[in-house]
Amino acid sequence: MARADRLARTDELRxxxxxxxxxxxxxxxxxxxxxxxxxxxxxxxxxxxxxxASVIEExxxxxxxxxxxxxxxxxxxxxxxxxxxxxxxxxxPQAVGERKQAQAWLVRLxxxxxxxx
Numbered sequence: 001m002a003r004a005d006r007l008a009r010t011d012e013l014r015x016x017x018x019x020x021x022x023x024x025x026x027x028x029x030x031x032x033x034x035x036x037x038x039x040x041x042x043x044x045x046x047x048x049x050x051x052x053a054s055v056i057e058e059x060x061x062x063x064x065x066x067x068x069x070x071x072x073x074x075x076x077x078x079x080x081x082x083x084x085x086x087x088x089x090x091x092x093p094q095a096v097g098e099r100k101q102a103q104a105w106l107v108r109l110x111x112x113x114x115x116x117x
Contacts, residue, residue, distance in 0.1 A: 007073060014069040018078065021062040025084065026109060028055045032102035040098045041088045059084065 032039040038052035063081030070078055087101065096104070 010069050011073055014066060014073065014075075017062055017066045017069070018080075021059065021066060021078070021081065022109070024055075024058055024062065025080070026106065028059065029102045029105050029109075032098050033106060035099060037098055039088075040091075040101055042091050042095070042098055044090060 028039050036052075037043065038045075038048040039055065041049065041052075059081070063078055063084075066078040066081065070076065087105075095101075
């Protein structure tokens with residue numbers, strides 16, 4: 001019974017942390033969509049990286065916490081965090097800019113809410 005209670009608490013905390021991640025990501029995406037560079041690290045500029053480092057650290061920390069809880073619960077890794085990490089880094093000359101990429105993420109996240117509500 002105690003194990004089941006611990007797992008239930010872990011699952012509840014996981015759910016809360018995933019919501020926290022989503023909120024932090026939406027805030028970062030909103031700033032990027034407004035023109036703040038660096039979230040997707042397309043240009044690999046040191047100053048831009050330094051300016052956005054705290055946001056990336058926060059998202060990575062929450063994402064790692066969620067992944068650890070998901071592993072403990074026998075769940076797959078946190079897909080939203082994995083997708084965000086994959087979307088970062090250098091891109092080719094034909095790729096959309098960070099602003100448009102952030103807007104596309106916001107549209108997708110809004111559509112996901114509509115499907116789950």
